[in-house]
Amino acid sequence: MYTSIRELSHQVDRSVQTLRRLERSGRIPRASREPLTRRRVWTQQDAAVIRAILGVRRPAEPPLNSILEEAEAFLQSAEGHAVLRRVQAIIAGAGAGAGAGAGA
DSSP states (O other): EEEEEHHHHHTOOOOOHHHHHHHTTTOOOOOOOTTTOOEEEEEHHHHHHHHHHHOOOOOOOHHHHHHHHHHHHHHHHHHOOOOOEEEEEEHHHHHHHHHHHHOO
């Protein structure tokens, strides 16, 4: 599996431009290129080395994990509980309305 420059940028909290500059200067391993698109891609091992060079201590997480963690934290908050109750009330109301309309 390979890591694109955008994915790596997200993982190390650096801009794509910064990664290109670091690559050109030789401070991070050079990316290989996809044959058809010529996009920069790094192996998972190279991506781990780059994270270590740049001092990123946490392992890379797919963006989806971060989104799910933020959503879970929000739902645990008081504001999140209020939103969840409103959504449940809307769903319950829609279900009751659909049931009443079906018998008519």
